Amino acid sequence: MLNEFGLQSVLRRGFYSVIFVMLFVLSGCESGLWNQPYSAQQVQSPTLFSSFSEPPKHLDPVVSYSSNEAAILGQIYEPPLQYHYLKRPYELEPLTLTQMPQVRYLDAQGKVLDEKAETSNIAFSEYHLSLKPGIRYQPHPAFVKKADGAQKYLHLSPTQLAPINTLSDFGETASRELVAEDYVYAIKRMGLRQNHSPILDTMNHYIVGLQEFSDEVSLAYQSESSESADSFDFDLNDYRIKGVQVVDKYNFIIRIEGRYPQFQYWLAMNFFAPIPWEVERFYNQAGLVEKNLTLDTAPVGTGPYMLAENNPNKRMRLLANPNFHEDYYPDSGLAEGADPVLLKDAGKRLPLIKEVVYSLEKENVPLWNKFLQGYYDASGVSSDSFDQAVSVNASGGMQLTDEMRQKNIQFLNVIQPTIMYLGFNMADPVVGGYSEKQQKLRQALSIAINYEEYISIFLNGRGVAAQGPIPPGIAGFIEGKDGINPYVHEWRNGSAQRQSLETAKQLLAEAGYPGGKMRDGTSLTLYFDTPATGPDSKSMLSWYRKQFEKLGIELVIRATDYNRFQDKVRGAKAQMFVWGWNADYPDPENFLFLLYGGNAAIHTNGAGINSANYDNPQFNALFEQIKTMQNSAERLRLIRQMLDIVRQDAPWVWGFYPKSLALYHGWYHNVWPNPLANNTIKYKRIDAEQRYAKQNQWNQPVVWPLLILVLVLLGSVYPLVRAYRARQGSVIVPDSKQRGEG
Numbered sequence: 057m058l059n060e061f062g063l064q065s066v067l068r069r070g071f072y073s074v075i076f077v078m079l080f081v082l083s084g085c086e087s088g089l090w091n092q093p094y095s096a097q098q099v100q101s102p103t104l105f106s107s108f109s110e111p112p113k114h115l116d117p118v119v120s121y122s123s124n125e126a127a128i129l130g131q132i133y134e135p136p137l138q139y140h141y142l143k144r145p146y147e148l149e150p151l152t153l154t155q156m157p158q159v160r161y162l163d164a165q166g167k168v169l170d171e172k173a174e175t176s177n178i179a180f181s182e183y184h185l186s187l188k189p190g191i192r193y194q195p196h197p198a199f200v201k202k203a204d205g206a207q208k209y210l211h212l213s214p215t216q217l218a219p220i221n222t223l224s225d226f227g228e229t230a231s232r233e234l235v236a237e238d239y240v241y242a243i244k245r246m247g248l249r250q251n252h253s254p255i256l257d258t259m260n261h262y263i264v265g266l267q268e269f270s271d272e273v274s275l276a277y278q279s280e281s282s283e284s285a286d287s288f289d290f291d292l293n294d295y296r297i298k299g300v301q302v303v304d305k306y307n308f309i310i311r312i313e314g315r316y317p318q319f320q321y322w323l324a325m326n327f328f329a330p331i332p333w334e335v336e337r338f339y340n341q342a343g344l345v346e347k348n349l350t351l352d353t354a355p356v357g358t359g360p361y362m363l364a365e366n367n368p369n370k371r372m373r374l375l376a377n378p379n380f381h382e383d384y385y386p387d388s389g390l391a392e393g394a395d396p397v398l399l400k401d402a403g404k405r406l407p408l409i410k411e412v413v414y415s416l417e418k419e420n421v422p423l424w425n426k427f428l429q430g431y432y433d434a435s436g437v438s439s440d441s442f443d444q445a446v447s448v449n450a451s452g453g454m455q456l457t458d459e460m461r462q463k464n465i466q467f468l469n470v471i472q473p474t475i476m477y478l479g480f481n482m483a484d485p486v487v488g489g490y491s492e493k494q495q496k497l498r499q500a501l502s503i504a505i506n507y508e509e510y511i512s513i514f515l516n517g518r519g520v521a522a523q524g525p526i527p528p529g530i531a532g533f534i535e536g537k538d539g540i541n542p543y544v545h546e547w548r549n550g551s552a553q554r555q556s557l558e559t560a561k562q563l564l565a566e567a568g569y570p571g572g573k574m575r576d577g578t579s580l581t582l583y584f585d586t587p588a589t590g591p592d593s594k595s596m597l598s599w600y601r602k603q604f605e606k607l608g609i610e611l612v613i614r615a616t617d618y619n620r621f622q623d624k625v626r627g628a629k630a631q632m633f634v635w636g637w638n639a640d641y642p643d644p645e646n647f648l649f650l651l652y653g654g655n656a657a658i659h660t661n662g663a664g665i666n667s668a669n670y671d672n673p674q675f676n677a678l679f680e681q682i683k684t685m686q687n688s689a690e691r692l693r694l695i696r697q698m699l700d701i702v703r704q705d706a707p708w709v710w711g712f713y714p715k716s717l718a719l720y721h722g723w724y725h726n727v728w729p730n731p732l733a734n735n736t737i738k739y740k741r742i743d744a745e746q747r748y749a750k751q752n753q754w755n756q757p758v759v760w761p762l763l764i765l766v767l768v769l770l771g772s773v774y775p776l777v778r779a780y781r782a783r784q785g786s787v788i789v790p791d792s793k794q795r796g797e798g
Contacts, residue, residue: 104409137320138151159184194378240308434724448516469518477710482707543703727740
């Protein structure tokens with residue numbers, strides 16, 4: 057039983073609880089959205105809210121080679137060229153240059169040749185690049201100078217560096233103009249083997265003198281670093297590349313071996329973005345390296361944005377570069393069939409968005425829910441949310457569901473310049489080889505492995521069955537009937553249809569495996585290597601087994617970790633495997649070189665990108681011709697010959713070209729697919745007022761459960777109050793003994 061004071065305490069606590077809940081509900085209604093992850097000021101400003109699922113490992117442009125890193129770097133750094141945002145086919149244009157690079161051809165003696173000179177007579181191609189004056193870097197401590205003109209922060213003592221934890225801890229920042237030497241310095245960094253640039257070995261074949269420079273400077277770097285680690289201060293400015301020359305402040309020349317028209321595409325990649333020598337020297341100070349303040353974590357560029365926050369376990373944030381040079385939204389070049397509204401912002405100064413906030417989202421479900429609440433401006437579509445977002449009609453076309461249309465959500469559905477394929481190891485004695493029987497075995501498997509079914513089951517229709525190595529949007533891809541692979545598909549009812557399983561069985565019998573049996577009557581057994589080891593991969597691997605079972609062939613899955621898988625493929629020890637390739641640049645050479653014999657892994661000690669080890673002399677000879685040609689009718693004719701050869705040889709089951717499906721809210725403008733360009737945020741625009749209104753409409757607090765809770769609390773307190781009042785109001789009369797009466 058409660059005494060009087062205990063009961064009063066209970067009543068007070070109950071009363072205060074009710075008051076607290078009521079105040080909480082009322083204050084919530086007054087202050088707006090309870091689940092808003094951003095400040096009202098951010099939401100009502102031209103800020104883009106996006107996400108990332110995997111933290112970037114490298115933000116040093118000479119090292120980075122992954123798409124999630126390029127999404128950040130493309131906004132910060134500016135290589136000489138960029139892709140026009142709207143034009144199709146993809147077209148390069150100057151970014152920091154006054155005009156497209158001027159190219160002249162030279163013979164072995166250095167004599168200038170005519171543009172139409174025979175390729176065999178061209179010893180060198182010389183690219184002259186001329187910079188726009190007045191382009192400046194973002195504010196940074198590395199550029200600060202003392203009164204005597206020396207750099208202020210390049211030689212700090214351990215004591216001076218001790219209180220420094222972030223770049224904002226430096227008292228001053230400054231900037232300087234972009235000059236030709238910065239682009240040359242970037243190429244020197246590429247040549248330093250210790251920087252591990254993934255394109256160094258490729259560029260060594262093209263840039264004159266880069267191989268010799270790389271050998272010299274890498275050896276010198278190793279020698280100096282081992283002699284004195286404490287006072288190590290290596291200076292790339294002391295070395296020169298024979299084929300890379302600074303002409304003056306705004307002009308430089310890159311000389312490459314022979315004719316290679318595709319070199320201009322490399323000049324649109326971040327590998328060729330400028331690096332100021334002061335910035336590298338600044339970050340090489342031991343005290344900053346120990347605190348993880350490096351070019352790999354804190355990039356410095358001339359682009360529209362600068363990295364203001366790098367917390368890869370939570371958030372990354374970009375701010376508009378206050379020093380960004382004049383750049384304007386395009387006023388022409390709209391691709392055929394594109395929405396004219398994309399030119400609404402024509403001529404406006406860029407960037408249109410002033411801040412970008414990337415939040416870490418490791419799971420698809422919370423990302424999707426936040427997108428539906430309006431807290432992310434755009435979203436991909438995972439398998440879990442596909443049916444909620446998209447409906448597929450009988451002909452395979454996609455459209456948004458009513459729920460999405462009611463929210464004025466838009467979507468883009470575009471075929472990527474990418475191919476996913478199943479590769480055969482052409483050096484394998486069973487699935488490899490070039491005889492007619494070996495061709496027919498691979499052709500039979502190419503028919504039986506039904507990638508249209510794969511696309512439907514595992515990709516929700518987000519893909520197109522491939523007819524060859526060149527995807528749509530790349531020169532050399534042929535639409536319609538003339539573009540089908542006749543060994544796998546046939547043209548029926550106005551579309552490509554996979555040939556029948558009976559045709560595949562007939563080819564298998566002609567290959568010497570009737571019914572999938574070998575001469576001794578046992579089933580043909582083939583081996584499929586894969587890094588897919590997780591539980592989500594079981595259904596996919598089971599599907600592959602069933603494709604082979606249709607021909608009576610037993611498929612053995614050899615799953616391993618990714619590093620071991622790579623070693624097996626590069627060492628030509630995998631019989632079959634699934635691989636893919638994303639376009640580096642929009643030229644057929646960038647896909648056909650995957651099948652060039654000179655790039656075969658077995659011929660390059662595992663370094664080659666021809667993982668199937670395909671090596672057909674006729675194909676190789678044609679590739680040597682087309683790789684130095686400009687796009688023309690003659691080049692297309694030769695490419696068609698190459699496609700005929702590889703389709704018959706079937707070193708790959710041609711897999712599929714994936715489609716990307718992206719959703720975005722109606723307040724997010726100028727959204728246009730350009731998978732080859734990484735610097736596209738500057739063109740986007742946010743209607744912040746509309747976003748703010750929609751977020752408030754879609755996320756109003758639901759208060760009735762709390763009101764019910766208040767009533768329950770009141771209901772639980774009331775009996776106690778009533779009992780307490782009854783007790784207080786009762787009169788207690790003592791008996792006669794208690795009064796002392798006898």
